[in-house]
Amino acid sequence: MTKRISKKGAAKRSARGRGPESGLVRGAPLAGMAAGVCIVCSGKLRGHPIVDDYLIKAIRYIKRRLNIEQGNRLVVCEGCIVQHRKKRADFERGLLMYSALGLILAVLLLFFNFSLGSLATGMMILLMFIILAHVKYAPKVNV
Numbered sequence: 001m002t003k004r005i006s007k008k009g010a011a012k013r014s015a016r017g018r019g020p021e022s023g024l025v026r027g028a029p030l031a032g033m034a035a036g037v038c039i040v041c042s043g044k045l046r047g048h049p050i051v052d053d054y055l056i057k058a059i060r061y062i063k064r065r066l067n068i069e070q071g072n073r074l075v076v077c078e079g080c081i082v083q084h085r086k087k088r089a090d091f092e093r094g095l096l097m098y099s100a101l102g103l104i105l106a107v108l109l110l111f112f113n114f115s116l117g118s119l120a121t122g123m124m125i126l127l128m129f130i131i132l133a134h135v136k137y138a139p140k141v142n143v
C-alpha cells in the first residue's frame with residue numbers, strides 16, 4: 001500500500017490504522033499490573049489494580065468487622081479493561097450529572113423559600129442524588 005516504507009511517518013500512519021485493535025495501547029508493558037481477582041470476570045489473573053477509594057475502603061472495613069475479608073487484591077484484567085473503562089466513564093458522568101441536578105434543585109428550593117428547612121431539604125436531596133448515582137458505581141483503576 002505505502003510505497004515508501006522507509007519513511008517513519010508512513011509506517012506510523014499505517015500502524016495507527018483501522019481495525020478494532022487500534023484503540024489499544026500498543027506494546028504497553030505489564031508494569032503496574034498486579035496479580036489479583038478481576039472484579040469483572042472474577043478470574044484470578046494479572047491486571048490493573050483498583051484504587052482504594054472511600055467505597056472500597058468502607059466495604060473492606062465492613063468485611064473485616066464481619067470477618068469475611070478474603071484479602072484478595074482487586075484488579076481488572078486485560079480482557080475486561082475496555083469494558084470496565086466504559087463503565088467507569090459512565091459512572092463519572094452520572095455522578096456529575098446527578099450532583100449538578102441535585103445542586104440546582106437545592107438552589108431552586110432556597111430561591112422559592114429561603115429558610116433553614118429549605119436548606120436542610122436541599123442538602124438531603126443533593127445527598128440522595130449522589131447516593132443514587134452510585135447505582136452505576138465502578139471503581140477507578142490504576143493504569
Ligand SMILES: [Zn+2]
Nearest residue numbers: 038041077080
Ligand atoms: Zn477480567
